[in-house]
Amino acid sequence: MRNWLLLAPLLLASCAASENKNPGLDQLPPGSACTSTALDSFVGQPASADLGARMLAASHASKLRWVPFGAVIMMDFSPMRLTVRLDQQNRVASATCG
Numbered sequence: 143m144r145n146w147l148l149l150a151p152l153l154l155a156s157c158a159a160s161e162n163k164n165p166g167l168d169q170l171p172p173g174s175a176c177t178s179t180a181l182d183s184f185v186g187q188p189a190s191a192d193l194g195a196r197m198l199a200a201s202h203a204s205k206l207r208w209v210p211f212g213a214v215i216m217m218d219f220s221p222m223r224l225t226v227r228l229d230q231q232n233r234v235a236s237a238t239c240g
Contacts, residue, residue, distance in 0.1 A: 175221040176203035176239035184234050189226070197224060197237060211235075 180200045187193055194206050203224035209215055211230045219240045229235040 176201045176224050178224075178237065178239045181224075181237040184226075184237055187234050189228055189232050189234065193234070194226070197226065201237070201239065203239065 178201060181197065184193065184197055184200075189208060194208070198204075198206055201224045203222055205220065205223040207215070207223055207225045209225060209227045210232075211228055215225075221239065223240060224237060225240060226237045227235045
């Protein structure tokens, strides 16, 4: 019984340490995550590889996710991802980080 009492703090500490599913994401240096301030100018433009590259450069994101009209997507958050929603004509409807 005494051995269990000695191990209890270690077990609790390991559980607390494993709660953070994305270690380091809250410690990103400033300016390294996606920023959506310059993305409004892309709304209405037809989707293309060139447009995606320009949007990535403008947002400083490292990943791009195109979302076709009516598509269902996972709501997981990634601070380095740019999510671009398209309308029925395959034009940019909105662009947000995450």
